[in-house]
Amino acid sequence: MPDPAKKTIELRILRYQxxxxxxxxxxxxxxxxxENMSVLEALQTIKxxxxxxxxxxxxxxxxxxxxxxxxxNGEPKLxxxxxxxxxxxxxxxxxxxxxxxxxxxxxxxxGGFVKKIESIYPYIMPKEPKTVEQGPYRQTPAQLAAYExxxxxxxxxxCYAACPQFGENPDFIGPGxxxxxxxxxxxSRDAGxxxxxxxxxxxxxxxxxTAVGICSxxxxxxxxxxxxxxxxxxxxAFDFFLRFLRKE
Amino acid sequence: xxGPARDNRSISPIFWLLFGAGGMLSALFGPGLILIxxxxxxxxxxxxxxxxxxxxxxxxxxxxxxxxxxLVVVALFFWHGAERLFLTLKDMKAGPSLLLKLCTYGVAAxxxxxxxxxxxxxxx
Ligand code: SF4
Ligand code: FES
Numbered sequence: 496m497p498d499p500a501k502k503t504i505e506l507r508i509l510r511y512q513x514x515x516x517x518x519x520x521x522x523x524x525x526x527x528x529x530e531n532m533s534v535l536e537a538l539q540t541i542k543x544x545x546x547x548x549x550x551x552x553x554x555x556x557x558x559x560x561x562x563x564x565x566x567x568n569g570e571p572k573l574x575x576x577x578x579x580x581x582x583x584x585x586x587x588x589x590x591x592x593x594x595x596x597x598x599x600x601x602x603x604x605x606g607g608f609v610k611k612i613e614s615i616y617p618y619i620m621p622k623e624p625k626t627v628e629q630g631p632y633r634q635t636p637a638q639l640a641a642y643e644x645x646x647x648x649x650x651x652x653x654c655y656a657a658c659p660q661f662g663e664n665p666d667f668i669g670p671g672x673x674x675x676x677x678x679x680x681x682x683s684r685d686a687g688x689x690x691x692x693x694x695x696x697x698x699x700x701x702x703x704x705t706a707v708g709i710c711s712x713x714x715x716x717x718x719x720x721x722x723x724x725x726x727x728x729x730x731x732a733f734d735f736f737l738r739f740l741r742k743e
Numbered sequence: 744x745x746g747p748a749r750d751n752r753s754i755s756p757i758f759w760l761l762f763g764a765g766g767m768l769s770a771l772f773g774p775g776l777i778l779i780x781x782x783x784x785x786x787x788x789x790x791x792x793x794x795x796x797x798x799x800x801x802x803x804x805x806x807x808x809x810x811x812x813x814l815v816v817v818a819l820f821f822w823h824g825a826e827r828l829f830l831t832l833k834d835m836k837a838g839p840s841l842l843l844k845l846c847t848y849g850v851a852a853x854x855x856x857x858x859x860x861x862x863x864x865x866x867x
Pocket of ligand 2: 552557559561562563564
């Protein structure tokens, strides 16, 4: 029997260096002993032994940091938690995340996404600030449960790579940022709900969403960003009519 | 930190709430209505005699509460369908947004206006 650890797997990787290459094109690499490797390990092996110029992002190797998102066989996945043995036999195609500009090879530019995250006030804005002496802001387990799942987002942007509306309109705030917005708006210690809601009433806010729902399917952390978007469609819709009754 | 550059408030909430209301209503009453008007009435089973006779139906539609029920059911079902079709067509990139809106919301608006006109025309 052939030793499975010696199995060689072919990876087709999209290579591109803007300003140098005329257009992105695939490079093919054979990785020996790849049977039990994650896609990330295979990429690291290529970088270490075959082509040191291959560029990709990674840090934690354990699906926590969110840096290693890429298209693997056409689906947005974390390279560190996708194992070659779980993929269908044959060459494995690796491309940068869809819908983002390529910085180099598998590295995409995240500036737009970071701006979106910043735009929704991604921090707790307490009603009355407390001094250290006054002690911590307390929260019951039920109050924690109201937002906890949304706080699991690791900003991997897989949901953005999957979202057809973000693909159409790069200004669409998108699923991940909406999950983060809901994480703070659902927090009992926070008083910034209205301020955040006011950032998403436009077409580039929550209203670009056509309820496709694929964002929640591809999310590696089961954050369910589609649910966050939907809840905020309701919130924004009520605000559309109730804003006239609101005391500012 | 300064706030983000915001785009104008969208009027989508209007259509979205009509969609939501229509969805709720069609889930609650749609199957029952199909069963009664599509199967029981034509087959003549399970309903009181003359239940859907012309006189009965007319009397129902002439009663103010009946009028309201007819309007709400017909119009909101259409607004629900319009939004669903609009979003699907938008996902399929079937055409410019304005055209798609005309073909979906437009139909719902025309139907709503027609139902109101007809309900008023048959009198009280
Ligand atoms: S919601 Fe999920 S898929 Fe989207 S950025 Fe957060 S962890 Fe990634
Ligand atoms: S390397 Fe951190 S999520 Fe994959």
